[in-house]
Amino acid sequence: MRQTLIAAALATVLLAGCGQGNPAPSTDTAAATSPTADVVSEADTAFAALSKRFLEEGLALSPVYATGMGDHRFDAELDDLSPEGRQKAVAWAQSLLADLAKIDAAQLSRENQVDAAILRNQLEYGLWDEAVLQRWAWDPQSYSSLAGGAIYSLMAREFAPMPERLVSATARMEKLPALLAQARANLDPARVPKTHAETVARQNRGVLSLLDTFILPNAGQLEGEQRARLDAAVATVRAAVEEHQKWLDETLVPNAAGDFRIGAEKYDQQLKFALNSSLSRQEIRQRAEAELARVRDEMYTVARGVLKDRAGAPETPESPSEAQRQAAIEAALELAYAEKPGRTEVVDFAKHTLDVATQFVREKDLVTVPNDPVKIILMPEFQRGFSVAYCDSPGPLDKGLDTYYAISPIPDDWTDAQVDSFLREYNNYMIHVLSIHEAMPGHYLEGVHSAEHPSTLRAVLRSGPFAEGWAVYTERMVADAGYMDNSPLFRLTQLKFYARAVANAILDQGVHVDNWSKEQAMDLMVRQTFQQEREAEGKWVRAQLSSTQLATYFVGAQEHFDAREAAKAKWGEAFSLKDYNNRMLSYGAPPVRFARQLMLDEPIR
Structure with a gap:
């Protein structure tokens, strides 16, 4: 998973595991390009025009996001998050919603019904974020992510000379x-949570590492006026970042007093x-708590087999007490923790696990494996501090470029005890699971398949729960194989990793709705999972x-498992796992419920 800033026009953060020349984006809709579409209705024609407007105008309002999507018309521009820029985006979104409301959804093709629902949800989300959540006023991550992404999205891949x-x-x-000045003008320290302020204060200078990594080593390829302008711009950025750092350290962090909990409403x-x-908060909580109990029971069953006849092992009765279950699982996990890479060996071992996972998926023929390249890289410094790893796919409009499986290195200032704790968690078995989740057949493979869907609108607004849920779904699928x-x-390690996904959904609600303390959160994570x-x-x-965002893993996975069971029930003996997986991935990563409805010919709702 990684955090990216979606269109400033929508003023909302989209979190997903994987994202997807120079011409403007294609505006063909699935109805217009699908070989099975016999008739294109007036509604489909109107929606195609609206999609074109959204892509052309929306990406123009968010140049950094456009670059990440592979639309390079605005590579020299930067998002405007000033009050005037945000108001322009609000008026634009309101206008699109009004035009969308004029289209009779019942007359759209099924594919366009899905795209229309996705577009409506995204526009409404952006307007709600601007007016109600008001992230622009209290979340400094929005600005730091944009500042780093402005350079990284241009330099990380060779889409142009x-x-x-x-x-x-x-x-x-x-x-x-100007962007950093907008951050200082918009952010109200009284509303900024302390953790947000401290995190961004640590990340801020990471932008400078991008200059040293990507810009300066290649600066010699420019000459004359262009080189002089680049050198001046680098100096300008260094000064601006230091000015911003001073404000972060002396103004924002000391005065940050906001509540990070957003509350039930x-x-x-x-x-x-x-x-x-389609799942409500209450349904998510009920399913997650029931699933956590089931997974702990399954972990105990596996632990009993691991510990059988092992000297010094705790008792493992068939009907254990809670204390006996806990002790047995912990003892079995200790055997996995003992097999871990060295401090400097994590990336090399991840490369090995990627090779093993790829070969296994091919041999078992679980899903069609593309030949597109995937590379393991060190996570850029400006993106560290939020996750251990993420998959970074090329934008849907950039073809034939590398996918990155990024891993955060162990910080140099960590003590031996901190390093040992980290490597116990990310032991050899866990890195295998991580490579399955992030790369094969998880995020990387899903991103490549999804990019083949003809709807550019769907690619630009791809669903985080679909992507994260698919990655969690594949962990169990591969283990079952x-x-x-x-x-x-x-x-046992795969079940533990899955238990983390289940716990994420409980933790998210516990923190933001139930006002959990740190002690309650740590009990869920350390003892229960x-x-x-x-x-x-x-x-x-x-x-x-x-x-x-933490709920996306569990909710998406549950919807993927539900969809597979529904397909099995409907197709009976004709069900094929590979065919099912390929078909699920062929819909371009909409919310899972829409992919299921398209696949099983259910009403779009």
Whole structure:
């Protein structure tokens, strides 16, 4: 997972595991391009025009997001988050919603009914965020993510010759001081939570590492006036970042007094928009608590087998007490923790696990495996502090470029005890699970398949719960297929990782709705789901920094499992796992309920 700033025009943060030349984006809708579409209605024609307007005008209002999507018309521009810029975006979104309301959804093709529902939800989410949640006033991450992304999105992939990208980066660097000034003008320290302020204060100078990593080593490819302008822009950015750092350290952090909890009313509203799921908060909580109990029982069953006849092992009766269950699972996990990479070996071992997972998925023929490249990289510094790893796919309009499986390195200033805690959590077995989730057949494979869907609108507004849910779904699918020769320690670790996803949904509500203390959160993570102290501490911070995103893993996975069971029931003996997986991925990552409705010919709702 990584955090990216979606269109400033929508003023909302979209969190998803994977994101997706120079021409303007295609505006073909699925109805207009599908070989099965016999007739294109007037409603479809009107919606195609509206989609074109959304893509052309919306991406123009959010140049950094446009670059990430692979639309390079605005590579020299930067988002405007001033009050005037945000008001322009609000008027634009209101106008699109009004025009969308004039289209009779019942007359649209099924594919366009889905796209229309996605578009309406996104526009309404943006307006709600601007007027109600008002993230622009209290979340400094929105600005730091945009500042780093402005450079990273241009330089990380070779979508154009380096000199051309350097010229665009120069123009953006010249505009970065204005963006940071907008942050200082918009943010109200009294509303900014302390954790948000401290996190961004630590991340801020990460923008400078992008200059040293991407800009300066290639600066020699520009000459004359262009080189002089680049050098001046670099100096301008350095000064602006230091000015901003001074404000963060001396004004924002000392005076940050906001509450990171958004409360039940706003949480329910955001949950509806962000997940676009049929499950309510109450249903999510009930299913998550029941699933956690089931997973702990399954972990105990596996632990009994691991510990059988092992000297010094705790008792493992068939009907254990809660204390006996806890002790057995912890003892079995200790055997997995003992097999861990060295401090500097994490990335190399991740490469090995990616090779193993890819070969396994091919051999078991679980899903069609593309040949697009995937590379393991160190996570850029400006994006560290939010997650251990993420998958970064090229935008849907950029073809044939690398996908990155980014891993955060262990910080140099960590003590030996902190490093040991981290590596116990991310032991050899856990890194196998992580590579399945982030790359194969998780986020990377899903991103490649989804990018083939003809609707550019759907690609730009791809569903986070679909992507994260798919990644969690594949962990169990691969384990069920016998990964690592049915190793019980791998299965135990996979169940632990899944328990984390289940706990995420409970934690998210506990923190933002039920006013959980840190002690309550740590009990859920450390005792009930067996996370290491260091991992749990990081998740506690993450739960404060975001709301509803932590629920996407569990909710998306539940919807994926539900959809597969529905397909099995409908298709009977004709059901094929590979066919099902390929078909699910063919819909372009809409909210899972829409993919299910399209696949099983259910009403779109």
